[in-house]
Amino acid sequence: MTTNGRPGYGDATAHYLSARRRDPVKVLMEEVATHRVLSRAVAALDLAPGAPLTVLDLGAGTGDGLALLTERHGEPAAPAAGHPLRYTGLDADPGMVATAQQLRPEARFVQGDMRDAGDPERFGGTDLYLSCGVPWSHLDPDAARTALAGILAAAARRATAARPRRTAIVVDVLGRYSVEWTPNWGRTRWNYAMSFFEDVDATVEEIMHTYDRPGLDALIHQAADAARLPALGVPFAVEYADRSVLTGRHTATRALNPALPAPYRTLVNRLHRGEDIDPAELRHTPPTEGAPDDVLRFHAEFADGWNTLLATAAAGPEALARALLEHELKAPRGLGAGHSLSAVVLVRPGG
């Protein structure tokens, strides 16, 4: 994802390898939320126990997707449990690919464009096209549509083969209506200052694209039309989930929304470490304009639940942190109202 002449994600390898990056919010909430999305996607494939699971991780970075598939995250089983995993990580950045290969020699990492993902010669046999860490938001919508249409065309070939197979695609994007960037709600394309990087001095700049539910739904349906799914009689279904409503990374810095009442992520992490913080510091006042009614209503309801927990918490700071993160995990409405919005597209054989 390096852009010529400017610092890119490749320079941020130190960030991805930093121990501090896996803070309590990430471990107790973000990874669990992703775990649930991936588990649903793997279950939807209806693979026999013991059958191999072939995964292409788009924008794989240093291979977080592999860890997300193979670790339990406090849940009963890892998303890929019971299936020998055939994992390939795809990333545009050669430095990232080299780092990933070094870190995880047992997996396969290749350099390439997400628009190659549907190429049967390179990535045939893929059951699950994974993305985490919002790689789809790095593409402009035309490129995203092209990349997704290529994947859906590959899925349609599987669905109409002599021996038909299912395919799942996880499309992970930045949510348009996150409180992390309220001033940007009016736009879906803006410069995303990666000021949250740990252990890197440079601030990385990158144009990013955000999506609300109707926006991502339109993108998926346009890609499906381009791949001729309806014409081929190949059915598909989409499920959406939000992640990190009040504890997204940018709530720690408030760099993109200085008016955010408090650095929620930092405070929740500190609570979890047992620091004695006045719960009133975490009170949230939800935005009341700038988004569609369903999104504003969601933010109001989410803030109500959050503030109620603050008012009733008695069992100590760590218990409060866990309760707040549990509240986050109960919120996956899929409106594009959190840091990220995940769509799981399941392509099935027809008839």
Add this chain to the structure above:
Amino acid sequence: MRQIWPAGREREVDDAVLEELYAYPSERPWAAVNFVSSADGGIEVGGRSRPLSDAADRKIYRLGSDLADVVLLGAGTAVREAFDGIHPDTLAADRRRRHGLAPVPPIAVVTTGRSLPPDAPVLTGAAVPTLVLAPDDVPAELKKAWSDAGAEVVPCGAHGIVDMRRALDALRERGLARVDCEGGPHLFGSLLEAGLVDELRLTIAPLLISGRAGRIAVGATALDPAALTLASALAEGDTLLLRYLL
């Protein structure tokens, strides 16, 4: 689906009855051959069998592999259909468990050599190692390339020709006695010539296609006509699903 033959056995068949009808005999080796054909005997539209198949055919087609020890394929068919092995879903896994079969049936692909590139999905994408049934005199570097792609090479034949009797014996030695042959027509022809086919599972698609499409069996010379016994006939809509014993 309705059973319409044998006479006196007419009935609606559910999935459990289908499974009984299409189970392989367990007391002896059995080779069943599966094809779908148009009413005028053509087996492909635009090079693929899929346009001839319907939901009823797909149901019995998958029963063939769900209940078999091994799926036997000609290399040309495997490559043309970009076939990447059997990947059972939960229904198939359940069936295989109930019938005491291994979780995944391997593919056995028959080739004289040239028709099977080492990067073919049938070798690289299979869930369990694919068996390559090839003549002994295939170049060593080709055998090595197949092995490197994850396959097990089983020599069975000489002078560029696969001896199908030796091939099926080699499968049986590996405990793979229930054979589901899914084509193509040259492989079916070779099996017929060697007298190795026990059952033909033929779906007649209610379509006429004319043209130059191939037929289900092809060989260098015609056989003395081999007589068939119709073991069962099912109908679903206008499609006929027939089981013949040789």
